[in-house]
Each structure stands twice: as C-alpha cells, then as structure tokens.
Amino acid sequence: xMCRGRNNTRPWRLTPFSGNKRIAGSTTSLGVPLARRVDxxxxxxxxxxxxxxxxxxxxxxxxxxxxxTYSLVGVDNTAEQNSVIFAHVAAVP
Numbered sequence: 001x002m003c004r005g006r007n008n009t010r011p012w013r014l015t016p017f018s019g020n021k022r023i024a025g026s027t028t029s030l031g032v033p034l035a036r037r038v039d040x041x042x043x044x045x046x047x048x049x050x051x052x053x054x055x056x057x058x059x060x061x062x063x064x065x066x067x068x069t070y071s072l073v074g075v076d077n078t079a080e081q082n083s084v085i086f087a088h089v090a091a092v093p
Contacts, residue, residue, distance in 0.1 A: 017042065017049045019066035021091030026058040027074050029081060033058030036074050043069040043087065065091050 027036040038060050040050045049070070054060045068091060074084040 017066050024061040039073040041071040
C-alpha cells in the first residue's frame with residue numbers, strides 16, 4: 001500500500017525526492033499495453049521512492065519528483081513475464 005498525503009490526494013514521498021520534475025511512460029509487452037506495478041527507485045541508493053499500479057492502458061506518471069537519476073522497475077504480479085528494469089532515467093520538467 002502506498003502512503004497518501006493529507007486528504008488522500010497525492011502520494012507521499014520523502015522530502016529529498018520531492019520537486020517539480022516528472023517521469024512518465026507506459027507498460028507494454030510486444031507493443032500491447034498491460035496493467036503492471038511500476039516502482040520508482042533512487043538510482044544511487046536503490047531506495048524505493050514510490051510504487052504505482054498502472055491501469056489497463058499501461059500509462060503511468062510519477063509527478064513532483066526531484067531532479068535526478070532514477071531506476072524504474074516494471075513488475076508483473078501475474079508471474080507470466082519477467083520484471084523489466086530501466087536504469088539511468090532522468091526526471092524532466
């Protein structure tokens with residue numbers, strides 16, 4: 001479960017990882033969108049910053065994150081496919 005901010009409006013995140021940048025994308029297999037869990041990790045420490053579940057469209061967005069380099073891990077909770085890791089992902093305005 002993800003902790004939520006006041007009034008359950010936004011994901012809670014540790015202060016050092018808060019900012020005005022974002023990372024967005026989609027989870028697919030052979031070009032077909034899939035609902036999957038996506039973990040956002042700090043590239044240097046490996047600490048999980050935020051975890052979200054995508055809808056069937058596969059679209060995700062980590063908002064209001066600090067400038068920096070991150071890793072994304074796409075996790076298939078159905079265990080039908082391998083997890084996918086993208087390293088050195090830069091947050092953008």
